[in-house]
Amino acid sequence: MVTSTFKTTKSEEIFAAAQKLMPGGVSSPVRAFKSVGGQPIVFDRVEGAYAWDVDGNRYIDYVGTWGPAICGHAHPEVIKAICEAAQKGTSFGAPCALENVLAEMVIAAVPSIEMVRFVNSGTEACMSVLRLMRAFTGRDKIIKFEGCYHGHADMFLVKAGSGVATLGLPDSPGVPKNTTTNTLTAPFNNLEAVKALFAENPGEIAGVILEPVVGNAGFIPPDGGFLAGLRELTRDNGALLVFDEVMTGFRIAYGGAQEKFGITPDLTTLGKIIGGGLPVGAYGGRRDIMEMVAPAGPMYQAGTLSGNPLAMTAGIKTLELLHQPGTYEALDRITKRLADGMLQIAQETGHAACGGQISGMFGFFFAAGPVHNYEDAKLADLTKFSRFHRGMLEHGIYLAPSQFEAGFTSLAHTDADIDHTLAAAREVMSHLS
Ligand code: KE4
Secondary structure (H helix, E strand, O other), rough: OOOOOOHHHHHHHHHHHHHHHHHHHHOOOHHHHHOOOOOOOOOEEEOOOEEEOOOOEEEEOHHHHOOOOOOOEEOOHHHHHHHHHHOOOOOOOOOOOOHHHHHHHHHOEEEEEEOOEEOOOOOHHHHHHHHHHHHHHHEEEEEEEOOOOOOOOOOOOOOOOOOHOOOOOOOOOOOOOOHHEEEEEEEEEEEEEEEEHHHHHHOOEEEEOOOOOOOEEEOOOOOOOOHHHHHHHHHOOEEEEEEEEEOOOOOEEHHHHHHHHOOOOOOOEHHHHHHOOOOEEEEEEOOHEEEEEEOOOOOOOOOOOOOOOHHHHHHHHHHHHHOOOOHHHHHHHHHHHHHHHHHHHHHHOOOOOEEEEOOEEEEEOOOOOOOOOOOHHHHOHHHHHHHHHHHHOOOOEEEOOOOOOOOOOOOOHHHHHHHHHHHHHHHHHHHHO
């Protein structure tokens, strides 16, 4: 057994003080380590594939600030570009040529996007796209999938994933019943359930929104035919198909899941990577739909800091770095080594586990599997996961602090990092009851 020389004194002090100042001591619930237990780690700085905490411990980081750090944390070219842009001011509140540049890059990259609107988070992108779905179709009902997370706007907090699942919240108080009566849910990967909802609500469903590869119930890829089936069902019912690619966009391919799986949704939401570590979200899609958005059309949506030059600059530089030959092959190779290695070690040490990866996104469950939906994911051994998470932390590996999250690699992760991670996993799993 590892004699833990793992010191977290400063993290404990800072987190104790934080809990008096901010609810749960955090700015976002999942960071509080509630579902894995133990002392949350207070970061001091990040660079490349690594994070250092306030006690000086170094970690190989597989959260990457939940996706944005795909080029590696604090990439020198991104930092340099941000510093240069900051000399000209951080926000204009007026049109800025950099918005054109990032918009052109997003439109060129994502098959479904003919026009785009920038906002400041994935939540804002999803709540705006929901309003647009309803404005364009004149219908109020939407379909989402159990375990999928589309940010914390009221109408999405129905059987949501990510932090809602992590904390085991039934949904959230403060969300009026009448806000969620129009939110219908179905199990992921279940076309029959979606077909039934359309049959039960003829002419009332504005559209279907989903994570095309689920990352917020743990990592759950679409079964063959599922995405194509949704495309057909929505088209047949005069409804819209919306891909929430806040996590998968520019992560599993430069053109996201819609490029990877060859499905063209009507609307797409983006976030995380397109901000390069600064707050950016976006929604976009068919021109005829997007021209409903004010001031071109009547659907209102706005934001003080939307499209600010600093965030645009970080996004532009990040996409430039990603749009190099071999980027996604490199991410796929290194992440496949990690995921395959983890599953092999679990098997060799007698633990039921399943999971996988697509490019730089991965996940595994302590469950025999297979995991096709949220119900399957909930069968995972959460106690074993929390012990594994703590053990890996003590070996300098920082994994997402929840079984209901995905993991992320970056262009900065090396084969040596993967070797080190797998060695730690073998040591921890060998002592895992
Ligand atoms: P933000 O508002 O957190 O930028 O984006 C919301 C969102 C929307 N759609 C998808 C598919 C997402 O994954 C997210 C946010 N993801 C979580 C992690 N699973 C953010 C981390 C957190 O909540 O602290």
